[in-house]
Amino acid sequence: MPPNRVIEGSIHSFLRVLEHTLESEELTRRAGLLQSLDPRVKLLGFLGLIFAAAASRRLEVIGAVFALATVLAIRSRVPLRTLMIRVWAGAFAFTGLIAVPALFLIPGRLVGRLPVLGWAVTAQGFRGAIYLISRVETTATLSMLLVLCTPWTHVLKALRVLRVPIVLVVILGMTYRYILLMIGTAEEMFESRRSRMVGRLEPKAARRLAIATAGVLLSKTMQLSGDVYLAMQSRGFRGEVYVLDEFAMRRRDWSWLALFFALGATAIWIGH
Numbered sequence: 001m002p003p004n005r006v007i008e009g010s011i012h013s014f015l016r017v018l019e020h021t022l023e024s025e026e027l028t029r030r031a032g033l034l035q036s037l038d039p040r041v042k043l044l045g046f047l048g049l050i051f052a053a054a055a056s057r058r059l060e061v062i063g064a065v066f067a068l069a070t071v072l073a074i075r076s077r078v079p080l081r082t083l084m085i086r087v088w089a090g091a092f093a094f095t096g097l098i099a100v101p102a103l104f105l106i107p108g109r110l111v112g113r114l115p116v117l118g119w120a121v122t123a124q125g126f127r128g129a130i131y132l133i134s135r136v137e138t139t140a141t142l143s144m145l146l147v148l149c150t151p152w153t154h155v156l157k158a159l160r161v162l163r164v165p166i167v168l169v170v171i172l173g174m175t176y177r178y179i180l181l182m183i184g185t186a187e188e189m190f191e192s193r194r195s196r197m198v199g200r201l202e203p204k205a206a207r208r209l210a211i212a213t214a215g216v217l218l219s220k221t222m223q224l225s226g227d228v229y230l231a232m233q234s235r236g237f238r239g240e241v242y243v244l245d246e247f248a249m250r251r252r253d254w255s256w257l258a259l260f261f262a263l264g265a266t267a268i269w270i271g272h
Contacts (some may be wrong), residue, residue, distance in 0.1 A: 032076030034149035039158040045260025058269025099129035
């Protein structure tokens with residue numbers, strides 16, 4: 001008989017997450033433009049561009065920043081399909097749901113009516129929805145490029161160099177590691193359960209199994225978190241992030257940092 005849908009779907013979801021993680025790590029090792037820059041340059045430069053896109057009042061400026069992010073992705077050998085699936089589609093769907101009410105609630109010049117319901121669509125509401133979606137798409141693309149083109153440990157170290165509180169850096173680092181650990185553990189649990197099953201479970205039994213698995217996984221995670229923390233403490237960990245690669249600003253990095261600041265300042269000035 002076919003395998004249970006809950007278990008099969010859960011395993012496939014966990015495997016997709018792990019595949020995306022491995023793909024991201026592979027992208028950070030490619031010989032691309034952003035991969036060759038100092039992590040601090042990318043962090044500061046992208047923060048400036050994100051602020052410029054979020055604060056701009058002109059759609060042309062936001063579009064220009066988005067076009068720049070797309071060019072940087074191409075030059076960094078990041079597949080546009082990856083951005084489309086992991087960033088653009090999700091950001092558009094999520095932001096679109098938030099922006100749809102603005103089409104009808106913001107007063108202004110009438111440009112049409114929604115079929116069947118007859119709700120009035122205003123030009124000002126449509127413009128507001130376009131601004132919201134374009135800002136989210138642009139800032140999400142820049143944020144994803146930073147993660148896809150920089151190893152996670154380097155991102156954390158760059159945050160520490162910028163005087164981000166050590167508590168926040170540690171929380172981010174441990175959260176990332178525990179999410180992957182929980183996904184791997186959950187995948188093993190569901191796989192072992194599937195290997196012992198004969199036939200299909202009833203919907204009620206499937207829900208009970210999913211809830212029980214979540215409880216066991218949470219218990220394992222809490223126990224493991226304490227053991228890992230004690231092990232880190234015994235090896236000298238006191239909260240600071242260390243990596244084998246030391247950051248060193250080169251002339252090329254300084255040039256790109258100046259370029260990022262110039263582009264961000266220009267975008268803020270024009271879009272104000």
